[in-house]
Amino acid sequence: MYSYEDRIRAVKLYIKLGQRTGATIRQLGYPTKNALKSWHREYEQGRDLPVGYARSKPKYSDEQKKVAARHYLDHGRCLAATVKALGYPCIEALAAWVDALHPETRKRVVGKARSVPRPPELRQAAVIELCTRQASARAVAQKLAVSRGALYKWKNQLLGSEAPASMKPNNDSPPDSERAELERQVESLRRDVRKLQLEHDILKKANEIIKKGLGVNPHLLSNQEKTRLVDALKDAYGLPELFAELDLARSSYFYHRARLRVADKYADARLAITDVFELNHRCYGYRRLRAALGRQKFSLSEKVVRRLMKQECLVVAVKKRRKYVSYLGEISPAPDNLINRDFQAAAPNEKWLTDITEFQIASGKVYLSPMIDCFDGLVVSWTIGTRPDAALVNTMLDAAIETVADGNDRPVVHSDRGAHYRWPGWLSRMHNAKLIRSMSRKGCSPDNAACEGFFGRLKTELFYPGDWQATTIEQFIGAVDAYIRWYNEKRIKLSLGSLSPVEYRDSFRLTA
Numbered sequence: 357m358y359s360y361e362d363r364i365r366a367v368k369l370y371i372k373l374g375q376r377t378g379a380t381i382r383q384l385g386y387p388t389k390n391a392l393k394s395w396h397r398e399y400e401q402g403r404d405l406p407v408g409y410a411r412s413k414p415k416y417s418d419e420q421k422k423v424a425a426r427h428y429l430d431h432g433r434c435l436a437a438t439v440k441a442l443g444y445p446c447i448e449a450l451a452a453w454v455d456a457l458h459p460e461t462r463k464r465v466v467g468k469a470r471s472v473p474r475p476p477e478l479r480q481a482a483v484i485e486l487c488t489r490q491a492s493a494r495a496v497a498q499k500l501a502v503s504r505g506a507l508y509k510w511k512n513q514l515l516g517s518e519a520p521a522s523m524k525p526n527n528d529s530p531p532d533s534e535r536a537e538l539e540r541q542v543e544s545l546r547r548d549v550r551k552l553q554l555e556h557d558i559l560k561k562a563n564e565i566i567k568k569g570l571g572v573n574p575h576l577l578s579n580q581e582k583t584r585l586v587d588a589l590k591d592a593y594g595l596p597e598l599f600a601e602l603d604l605a606r607s608s609y610f611y612h613r614a615r616l617r618v619a620d621k622y623a624d625a626r627l628a629i630t631d632v633f634e635l636n637h638r639c640y641g642y643r644r645l646r647a648a649l650g651r652q653k654f655s656l657s658e659k660v661v662r663r664l665m666k667q668e669c670l671v672v673a674v675k676k677r678r679k680y681v682s683y684l685g686e687i688s689p690a691p692d693n694l695i696n697r698d699f700q701a702a703a704p705n706e707k708w709l710t711d712i713t714e715f716q717i718a719s720g721k722v723y724l725s726p727m728i729d730c731f732d733g734l735v736v737s738w739t740i741g742t743r744p745d746a747a748l749v750n751t752m753l754d755a756a757i758e759t760v761a762d763g764n765d766r767p768v769v770h771s772d773r774g775a776h777y778r779w780p781g782w783l784s785r786m787h788n789a790k791l792i793r794s795m796s797r798k799g800c801s802p803d804n805a806a807c808e809g810f811f812g813r814l815k816t817e818l819f820y821p822g823d824w825q826a827t828t829i830e831q832f833i834g835a836v837d838a839y840i841r842w843y844n845e846k847r848i849k850l851s852l853g854s855l856s857p858v859e860y861r862d863s864f865r866l867t868a
Contacts, residue, residue, distance in 0.1 A: 358387060360405060366392060367399045416445060424450055425457045474502070476556075479510045480549050486511055488542050514549050554593055554601055561588045575603050583612035625654050626664055633670045636847070637839065639817030641672055647854035673821040690778070694794035695770045699806040701730040704861070705765035708736065708756065709807040711772060712744055713815075717824040717832055724814075724836060725749050725776075727756040727769075728807055733849060734857035735810075735840050740833045749776040750785060757789045770794040772804055814839060 358366075370380045370392055377389045387395075398405055428438040428450065435447045445453075482500050486507055489496050497504040558574050565588055566581050574582070582604045589598055599606060632648045633640055640648065642661045649656060656664075665671075701707045707730035715722040725748050726738040737755035741748045753769075760767070769791050771777040777795070786793055796803030818839045824832060845858045852860040 362386070363395050363405050364399075367395050367405065370396055416449075420444070421453045422457065425454050428454055429458065476553055479514065480553065482507055483511050483514050483549060484542070484546060487515075487545055488538075514552055515545060551601075554589075554597065557589055557592070558585060558601065561585050574601070577602075579604060579608045580612045580616070583609050583616065587613065622656075622660070622664060625649065625656060625660075626668060628652055628654055629661065629664055629670065630668055633665075637817045637842075638670075638821055639672055639813075640848070643850055644848045644854075647848050647850065650854070673816065690773055690795045691793040693770075693796060693803060694768050694792065695803070697803060697805065699730045704729055704731045704734075705760050705767045706731065708767045708769045709771070709804060710749070710752070710769065710777075711804055711807045711811070712749070712774065712776065713811040714744070715815075715819055715832070715836070717827060717829075719824075719827060719829050719832070722829060722832055722836070723748060724811075725752045726807075726810065726840070727752055728810055729767075729857075730806060732852055732857045732860050733806075733810070734861070735844055738837075738840055740836055742829060744776070746776060746779050746781050750781050753782065753785050757785070757791070760789075766790050766792065768792040768794050770796070770804065772796045772801070773798055814843075 366380060366384055366387065369384065370377070373379045373383075375396070377392055380392060381387070381389065395405060424438060424442055424445065427442060428435065431437060431441070435450050439445065439447055439450060478500070482496075482502065485496055485500070486493060493507060494504050497507045500507070559572065562572055562574065562577070562581075562585060565584055566577070574585075577585075582602045585602065586595065586598045586604065586609055595606075595609075598604075599609065628649055629645055632645055636648075642658055642665055645665065646656060646658055646661045649661070695707060695709075699707070699709070709728045709730060710726065712723055712725050715724070720742060722740060722742060723744045724738065724740050725744075727736040728734070729736050736759055737752050739748050739752040739755070766789075769786065771794075773795055776782060777793075801808055814836075818835065822835075827835075844856065846856050848854050848856060849860075855863065
């Protein structure tokens, strides 16, 4: 639908170009040739175009609809008879009129019978009787109270579509040789059905007991997992049959069965590992888990911890990260890169790193600006907000300056070339606190790798594994703030001797 301005513009250009439709459409990009000519005819008639589109007059009036609906109700409620008597409308239109004017006449109830699943034993017996029947397939279906189509469907599922549906001989009294052949075929079919049922039961139990998918290859399972499947199915099938199907040696079965009956010596360790993993944002790998278990007097090797994590399905989430960019160009002179990728510090408050990262959730965007100490990775100060403006970084810098206001420490503050670190507010605060500026090279994130690494750990451990669809901005800010406090006070860092940054500083001050 084109507006009045679009149509009058097209008509005037059409007249200006000598009523050439092709040139007009190429210049405007609209409309079609027929539409343009129609607009021109309307313009020539009244020297103007109507403001809106004229609505077409309905074919049938409301009175005609009421007459037709009343005739339908008073003359047997037959749609075809009403249309034939009145001469209008079509059957579909009359039905719609009746539904709209008299909805109480067209009420209907739709129901569907609930299908009852047939047990596997009934399906096997039905397929065997179908293949060995003496009567027709319809008679067999009636006898078993199923449909003929269901009977053939079960046959195709158990034996395949290529298997014959009937082994009935043509004559009523087959010779002994043919009878023996039929019996052999029936026995072969019974074995095939039992083998298929066994395969199905194995896959079903593998999904229930050892949490494997229905498409798993039973031969790829471990002997211990196969032993658990045999114990679950030995009441319905014989041991030799199960050993052959699972490719499991008899000695291996009894060995693993005896081991499974012995109490799990790692039961307490499993609970401790799961608790530590869940209480620490599901981000601890086997090394940090082993260090945390050492605090709880569990002395386990790394291989045992890895095996228990695999058995308990404890997997650390790893996802790709996207980076917030605050570079707006060279708006002021940039200082030298004094850090030069040397992120080691001999004492606190020697080297500080800062940057801004972005979180995008369903409720909106959230930005984090931290100040990180290279000495032990402690987050000295941080601000979290919904806008990456100057107030975000200036407030964070003021809080960081307060931590060194009483001492003589004047750390080097390293950042990227973002506009936040080159505005007058940031520069004046740096000058008044006598802090030393350092900046990365343009477009070179490895120059601030330690700060980028903190963002990566935060998002991998907190942001990416979480479901933030129903989370508000305030709730998400609280979650990030709680994570940073946990990061400073409790999160284990192997480089600090399996201590958190706060614990490391406490021990450092005690030994100094």
